[in-house]
Amino acid sequence: MREFDYRRADDVSGAVALLRADPDARYLGGGTNLVDLMKNGVERPARLVDVRALPLDRIEPADGGLRIGATVTNGDLAAHPGVRRDYPALAQAVLAGASGQLRNMATVGGNLLQRTRCGYFTDVTRPCNKRAPGSGCPAVEGEHHNHAVLGASDHCVAVHPSDMGVALTAFDAVVSYETADGPGDLPLADFYLPVGDTPHRETALPPGALITHVTLPPAPVAARSRYRKVRERASYAFAIGSVAAALDVSGGVVREARLALGAVASRPWRARAAERVLNGAPATAEYFAAAADAELAAARPLPDNGYKVTLMRNLVVAVLSELAEEAAR
Structure with missing residues (x-):
């Protein structure tokens, strides 16, 4: 070191x-x-x-939503009554993310900025375009069974590891930051940059920016939401696929749907194509599958991670079906 x-x-x-x-x-x-x-x-x-002593460790109401300080721990976020009541998928995502010890140390700001767990990235003896631009991406031809099927490029096929970020993406979170030139805001949808040919540039934050808080806007649909994570072992493992979903159903018809996917791209993936299919459609497994197919039509799997397309399709249908059944009770 x-x-x-x-x-x-x-x-x-x-x-x-x-x-x-x-x-x-x-x-x-x-x-x-x-x-x-x-x-x-x-x-x-x-x-x-060290920014842990800064006054950024509170969760407060904000115009009908929540304002979450950047140094709030993941453990405190998951336990907060307002989060559990109004954005349950967020609490579930954080609890799925790591052990209790890690959740009590890790912060909201740091979670959003965590780097990929790709083995080639973390091994300094190997090439990696994200770590050493221009050196190549050995994962394309090498070990990639848990890598991206959406939004990747020949320059990088790693996935973003955050569970929390998937739920925040589904709920249109906004990241606020401070720089020497003043404050700024970035919708989470614009926070992460596409991989393209510059995978070493991960976020749109200005140089030297400090994340100060994350704001969740009011979203009544979020109160009926769920996060589901699939992993290779039962505890403390990164996702091989995950879904954050929220569903508002009335009279058997979807009035509003929110959907974000995890472990499929270099950033938490907002499933806009699927949402367009869902909104105004019957709340049935047939339409849930059609929505998943619309989103996954853009998937470009590698030889060893094609299973993710089927996995994510089934996961989307299962989670949406559970939410629809709850709404019908």
């Missing part, structure tokens, strides 16, 4: 100034991803700016 300087920020402007003074610095929240990457040489910051 590279030797590094450590500073604890006292306020948001001070944290931003410390990072601006050193382009090799990184913000430190819970450190559950960053410190691991430092240990294996992927990240080599010259300075860590």
Whole structure:
């Protein structure tokens, strides 16, 4: 591990100034991803700016929705009564994400910024366009059974590992940040950049930006929502496929649907094509399957991850069917 300087920020402007003074610095929240990457040489910051003491650790009502501070722990987020009541899929996603110990350390801001768990990315002896631009993507021809089937490119086929991000994407969350030039906001739909030929550029955050909070707008449909995660072992594993879904059904017809997919792309994937099929359609397994097919028509699987297309189709139908059955009771 590279030797590094450590500073604890006292306020948001001070944290931003410390990072601006050193382009090799990184913000430190819970450190559950960053410190691991430092240990294996992927990240080599010259300075860590600890932001855990900043006043960004509250969850508050905001214009009918919720305002979640960037240093709120994943554990506190999942346990919050307002989250559990109004956005249950978000609480379920966070609880599915890691062990209790990790949830009590990891922060909301850090969760959104976590890097891929692709083995080629975390192995500094191997090429990786995300880690070393232009070096190649060995996963395309190598180990890729848990890699992307949507939105990938020849330059990178890794998937984003966040469970929380999938639910936040379904509910149109907005990320707020602070820079030396002032504050800004990014809808989560625009937060992650497409892979294209620059997979090392992961987010649209300006250089040196500090995430300050995430806002969930009011969404009555979110109160009837669910997150379902499929993984290769029962506990503490990253998803091979996941769905965050919300459904408003009246008289057997879908009035509103929200759908986001996880572990299928380099970012949490909002299933807009599926939503267009669902809205105004009968709430039946036939239409749920048609919606899944409309979204997955763009899938471009590799030789060893084609199973994800069938998996995600079945997962979408199962979760939507469960929500529709609950609405009919």
